[in-house]
Amino acid sequence: MAMPLIRKPFRFRRRSKLFRMSRFEKVVVFLLVLFSAFMLLPLVYIFNHAFKPYEELFVYPPTIWARNPSFQNFVELFQMTSDSVVPVTRYIFNSLSVAVLSVIAVTGVSALCAYPLSKHKFPGDKLVFATIMLTLLFAPETVSIPRYLVVSHLGIMNTYWGHILPMVAVPVGVFLMKQFIDQIPNELLESARLDGAREIMVFLRIVVPVILPAVATIGIISFQSAWGNTETSTLFMQDEQMKTFPFFISTLTTNMANNVARQGAAAAAALFMFIPNLIIFLVFQSKVIATMAHSGIK
Amino acid sequence: MSESSAQILKNNDAHSGMAVRTRGKASELLREMWRSRLSYLFIAPFMLCFIVFIMIPVVCAFALSFMSYNSLEPPRFISWSNFRYMISEDLLFLQYALPNTFKFAVIAGPCGYVASFLLAWLITILPGRSRKWFALAMYSPSLMGGVAMTIVWLPLLSGDRIGYLNSFMLEWGFISDPVLWVTSKEHLMTSMIVVTLWSSMGIGFLAMMAGILNVNPELYEAGRLDGIKSRLEEIWYITVPSMKPQMLFGAVMAIVGTFKAGSIGTELSGMNPTPQYAGHLIMNQIDDYGFIRFELGYASALSVFLLLLMYLSNKFCWGLFGSKGDE
Numbered sequence: 001m002a003m004p005l006i007r008k009p010f011r012f013r014r015r016s017k018l019f020r021m022s023r024f025e026k027v028v029v030f031l032l033v034l035f036s037a038f039m040l041l042p043l044v045y046i047f048n049h050a051f052k053p054y055e056e057l058f059v060y061p062p063t064i065w066a067r068n069p070s071f072q073n074f075v076e077l078f079q080m081t082s083d084s085v086v087p088v089t090r091y092i093f094n095s096l097s098v099a100v101l102s103v104i105a106v107t108g109v110s111a112l113c114a115y116p117l118s119k120h121k122f123p124g125d126k127l128v129f130a131t132i133m134l135t136l137l138f139a140p141e142t143v144s145i146p147r148y149l150v151v152s153h154l155g156i157m158n159t160y161w162g163h164i165l166p167m168v169a170v171p172v173g174v175f176l177m178k179q180f181i182d183q184i185p186n187e188l189l190e191s192a193r194l195d196g197a198r199e200i201m202v203f204l205r206i207v208v209p210v211i212l213p214a215v216a217t218i219g220i221i222s223f224q225s226a227w228g229n230t231e232t233s234t235l236f237m238q239d240e241q242m243k244t245f246p247f248f249i250s251t252l253t254t255n256m257a258n259n260v261a262r263q264g265a266a267a268a269a270a271l272f273m274f275i276p277n278l279i280i281f282l283v284f285q286s287k288v289i290a291t292m293a294h295s296g297i298k
Numbered sequence: 299m300s301e302s303s304a305q306i307l308k309n310n311d312a313h314s315g316m317a318v319r320t321r322g323k324a325s326e327l328l329r330e331m332w333r334s335r336l337s338y339l340f341i342a343p344f345m346l347c348f349i350v351f352i353m354i355p356v357v358c359a360f361a362l363s364f365m366s367y368n369s370l371e372p373p374r375f376i377s378w379s380n381f382r383y384m385i386s387e388d389l390l391f392l393q394y395a396l397p398n399t400f401k402f403a404v405i406a407g408p409c410g411y412v413a414s415f416l417l418a419w420l421i422t423i424l425p426g427r428s429r430k431w432f433a434l435a436m437y438s439p440s441l442m443g444g445v446a447m448t449i450v451w452l453p454l455l456s457g458d459r460i461g462y463l464n465s466f467m468l469e470w471g472f473i474s475d476p477v478l479w480v481t482s483k484e485h486l487m488t489s490m491i492v493v494t495l496w497s498s499m500g501i502g503f504l505a506m507m508a509g510i511l512n513v514n515p516e517l518y519e520a521g522r523l524d525g526i527k528s529r530l531e532e533i534w535y536i537t538v539p540s541m542k543p544q545m546l547f548g549a550v551m552a553i554v555g556t557f558k559a560g561s562i563g564t565e566l567s568g569m570n571p572t573p574q575y576a577g578h579l580i581m582n583q584i585d586d587y588g589f590i591r592f593e594l595g596y597a598s599a600l601s602v603f604l605l606l607l608m609y610l611s612n613k614f615c616w617g618l619f620g621s622k623g624d625e
Contacts, residue, residue, distance in 0.1 A: 029420070029424065032421075032424075035435075036436070039435040042442055042446035042450055043438050109344045109347065110344060113341040113344035113345065116341055120336075120337040122330075122331070122334030123330050123331050132348070135356050137553075138359070138601065138605055143355035143356055144355075146355035150350060165351065168343075168347040172501065172551070175547060179505070179543035179546065180543065214505070217505055220504070221501055228443075285434070285504075286430045288511070289430060289511070
C-alpha cells in the first residue's frame with residue numbers, strides 16, 4: 001500500500017499530449033510561443049553583445065543581432081586578464097568552488113531542517129518555523145553592518161568559510177522544502193518506521209526523492225546567488241587571492257576615466273558570467289521534468 | 299538506533315498526553331526535549347548558520363529601530379521617536395512611499411501571482427521535452443537581472459519619438475505627441491507595474507510548476523468520472539487544492555517580491571528620486587535613509603514597519619492556503 005503512493009506523484013501526465021489539445025488550447029500554446037520569444041530576446045542579446053565590435057556596442061537603441069561578429073572583445077578580455085596581479089584562473093577557481101560548495105551546503109542543510117519541521121513534533125517547532133518565516137520577510141539592506149561585525153568576530157575573514165557560511169542559511173530553502181514534505185502522507189513514513197527504518201534512512205530513502213524538484217529549484221537559485229555574489233568579496237575578503245570572479249569583473253569597468261574603455265571586455269565577461277547560470281538552470285530544470293517522465297513510462 | 303524511530307512515535311503520544319497532564323513543568327519539558335533530540339540534531343546545522351548570520355543581525359536591526367544611529371557615533375536610545383516621526387512627520391513617507399507601495403503591491407502582487415500560476419500550468423500541458431525551454435523563457439528575467447531591463451524596456455518605453463512604443467503608437471495614430479512613459483508622474487507607476495509583472499516569474503513560478511507536475515494524475519481521471527467537464531473546473535477543483543503548499547509558497551514569495559521591490563522605479567526613469575516621487579516606494583525610502591542620509595536607526599524603523607505590512611498580508615495568505623489538507 002505504501003510504495004505505490006510514492007510513485008504516483010512522479011508519473012508523466014499522459015493526457016498532456018499535443019494531439020489531445022482542443023482548439024482553444026492550440027491558440028493559447030501559439031500565444032505562449034510568441035510570448036516566450038519576446039521573453040528570450042535579452043538572452044539572445046547577451047550572446048550577441050559579446051561578439052559585437054566597438055562601433056556596434058554603443059548603438060542606440062541597442063541592436064539584438066551583431067552585424068559584424070568578431071572575437072575582438074574576447075581578445076581584449078584575455079589580454080587584460082593576463083596582466084592582472086593574481087592570475088584570473090585563481091578567481092575562477094575561487095568562484096567555482098564557492099558556488100559548488102554552497103549549492104551542496106544550502107540544499108543539504110535546508111532539507112535536513114525542513115524534514116523535522118514538517119513531520120516531527122518537538123518543543124519549539126512552531127517557534128522555529130515562525131522565526132524563519134519572519135526573517136524571510138525582513139529586508140536584508142539594514143543587516144549588513146551587524147553581519148560584518150559577526151563575520152569579523154568569528155575570524156573567518158579571508159577564508160573560504162567567509163564566502164560560504166553567510167550564504168548557507170536560506171530561509172526560502174527551508175520554506176519551499178517544508179511545503180513539499182508536507183505533501184508526503186504520514187502513513188508512508190510511519191510504515192517505514194514500523195519496518196525498522198532509522199530516521200536518517202526515512203529521510204534519505206523516502207523524503208529526499210520526493211522533494212527532488214524542490215532541491216533542484218533551491219539549487220538553481222543558490223547557485224545563481226553564490227556565482228554572482230560580489231558582496232562577500234568586497235566586505236569579508238581583503239586578500240586579493242581570495243576574491244571571486246564576479247568581483248574581478250566588476251573591477252574591469254569601474255575606476256576608469258571614461259566609460260567607453262573596456263566595455264568590450266565587459267560584454268565578453270558578462271557572457272562568461274551568464275553561461276554557468278544558464279547551464280545550471282537547464283540541467284536542474286530538466287532533472288525535475290525527467291524524474292517525473294521516467295517513473296511514468298514503466 | 300532503531301529505537302529512535304520508536305521514540306518519535308512515543309514522542310507524539312506524549313505530546314498529545316501533555317495537554318491532559320499538568321502543564322508548565324520544567325522537568326517534563328526537558329524530558330520532552332531529550333526525547334526529540336534527533337529532531338534537534340536534524341535542524342542543528344541550519345539553525346547554527348541561521349542564528350549567527352541572520353538572526354543576530356536581524357535582532358540588531360530591530361534594536362536599532364529604537365535608536366538614533368548614524369554609523370559614526372555610538373547608537374543612542376530614543377524609544378519610540380523613530381516610529382512617531384514616521385507616522386506623523388515624515389511627509390515623503392506618508393504622501394508618497396506608503397500609498398505608492400500599497401498601489402504597487404495590490405496590483406503587481408496578485409496579478410504577478412496569478413500570471414505565474416497560469417503560465418506554469420500552460421507549460422505543464424505542453425509535451426515534456428519543450429517544457430524546460432519555455433520555463434527558461436519565463437524565468438529568464440530573474441536569470442539575467444538588469445541586462446534585460448536596459449535592452450528591452452528602456453528602448454521600448456523611451457519618451458522620445460524613437461522609443462519603440464511611441465513610434466508605433468504615433469504611426470498608427472493612437473497618440474499625436476510622444477508619451478513620457480517613464481519620466482512623467484502619470485505613467486511611471488503603470489510602467490513599473492508592467493515591467494514587474496514581466497519579471498514576476500521567479501522562484502514561486504518554478505515551485506508552482508513543480509507542484510503542478512506533482513499532482514497525482516489519477517485524481518484527474520477520478521474527477522472526470524465525477525463530472526468535471528472543462529479544464530478550468532479541473533484547475534479549480536483538482537489542481538489548486540492538491541498543490542496548496544506550493545500555492546502558499548508562491549503567494550508568500552509574491553508578497554515578499556512586491557514589497558521588497560524598490561530599484562525598479564529609479565532604473566526605469568533613470569532618476570533618483572523618481573520624478574515627483576511618482577515611483578517612490580518604502581524600499582526607496584529605506585535606501586534613502588540608510589545609504590544617503592546615514593540615519594540607520596530610522597531606516598531600521600522603516601524596515602520594521604515594512605515587515606509588519608508583509609506579516610499582515612502573509613497572514614491573509616495562510617488563511618487562504620494554509621490549512622493542511624491531509625492531516
